[in-house]
Amino acid sequence: MNFVSIPGNPCPDGAATGMIQTPDGVTLRFARWASPDDGKEEVKGTVCVFTGRSEFIEKYFETVRDLQQRGFAVTVLDWRGQGHSSRQLPDPRKGHVANFRDFEIDVETFMRLVVLPDCPPPYFALAHSMGGAVMLRAAHSGRRWFERMVLAAPLIDLPQPRASWPLRILMRILRLVGFGNSYVPGSNVDRARASGFPGNPLTTDPGRYARNAALLAQDPALGIGSPTVAWLDAAFDTMVEFDAADYPMRIVAPVLMVAAGTDRIVSEAAIEQFAARLPAGSYLAIEGARHEILQEADLYRAQFWAAFDAFVPGAPMRTAPEGPPRASI
Numbered sequence: 001m002n003f004v005s006i007p008g009n010p011c012p013d014g015a016a017t018g019m020i021q022t023p024d025g026v027t028l029r030f031a032r033w034a035s036p037d038d039g040k041e042e043v044k045g046t047v048c049v050f051t052g053r054s055e056f057i058e059k060y061f062e063t064v065r066d067l068q069q070r071g072f073a074v075t076v077l078d079w080r081g082q083g084h085s086s087r088q089l090p091d092p093r094k095g096h097v098a099n100f101r102d103f104e105i106d107v108e109t110f111m112r113l114v115v116l117p118d119c120p121p122p123y124f125a126l127a128h129s130m131g132g133a134v135m136l137r138a139a140h141s142g143r144r145w146f147e148r149m150v151l152a153a154p155l156i157d158l159p160q161p162r163a164s165w166p167l168r169i170l171m172r173i174l175r176l177v178g179f180g181n182s183y184v185p186g187s188n189v190d191r192a193r194a195s196g197f198p199g200n201p202l203t204t205d206p207g208r209y210a211r212n213a214a215l216l217a218q219d220p221a222l223g224i225g226s227p228t229v230a231w232l233d234a235a236f237d238t239m240v241e242f243d244a245a246d247y248p249m250r251i252v253a254p255v256l257m258v259a260a261g262t263d264r265i266v267s268e269a270a271i272e273q274f275a276a277r278l279p280a281g282s283y284l285a286i287e288g289a290r291h292e293i294l295q296e297a298d299l300y301r302a303q304f305w306a307a308f309d310a311f312v313p314g315a316p317m318r319t320a321p322e323g324p325p326r327a328s329i
Helices: 057-069 101-118 129-142 165-177 206-217 229-242 269-277 296-313
Strands: 016-021 028-034 046-050 073-077 123-126 148-151 255-260 281-286
Touching: 016 101, 016 206, 016 229, 016 281, 028 057, 028 101, 028 129, 046 057, 046 101, 046 129, 073 101, 101 129, 123 129, 129 148, 129 229, 129 255, 255 269, 255 296, 269 281, 281 296
Parallel strands: 046 073, 046 123, 123 148, 148 255, 255 281
Antiparallel strands: 016 028, 028 073
């Protein structure tokens, strides 16, 4: 399967890609890249990249190169309903899932069929937004594939008033009366109301914003529109679970949670509070950054990668902090 590769976003050399099928019949697209140090005695391991809602493999080519430069093998997954994986409804624009447990099936299949047989250990997870929520769910359920996890702007809760209980109740009612497959009322169904770069909540970097828009212009089938009622209802269920006092205590892997200081998509406060309750949790806020930290300006990305390098074994300039950092940059 060919990737969408544009001059401003070339596919890293040596990509191996394919399709795998989950036990419930969903076809998932994946890609993997070997470490530049492949074949040497000291292998740093593999970083598994898990994207956010509506994202796709091509959007993370720059991240793949960043990780390869650090000596890691890299592999990336298109979630069900996204990228070039199977869509869940006849209308391919709808971002839909019935339950976030379905994403855990994707991870289980990906690990069993791609990562464990074909990628060098140890394994580390790098996840963004919705992908971060799925990683926490998987770790909570006892999956211990990853030595460490780095979560960029993970979906722990939504900012007020988007996280309000009236909205949560409305989504549940709409789903119960048969509107689960419908778009969330009032949402930007076909992205027609996108205003372009000025005022966007994702990144302060105009070049990377334009690059990502160009990928979708080249292959519109990569993108999706707004979430369905069922997706948002399932997301609210996960947020309620995260809020339970004992939920983080079952996550034993070390986790670095990096928040964007001006995030308007997810709640920075909820990320900090969740990290504080983890047995091996670290927290960092990058002031001035917007939601998509890995797609941000170099000023903010440099701060993210410095934290990654200090936290992930085998990365450059690794330090050994005495305790979990909780300061903001």
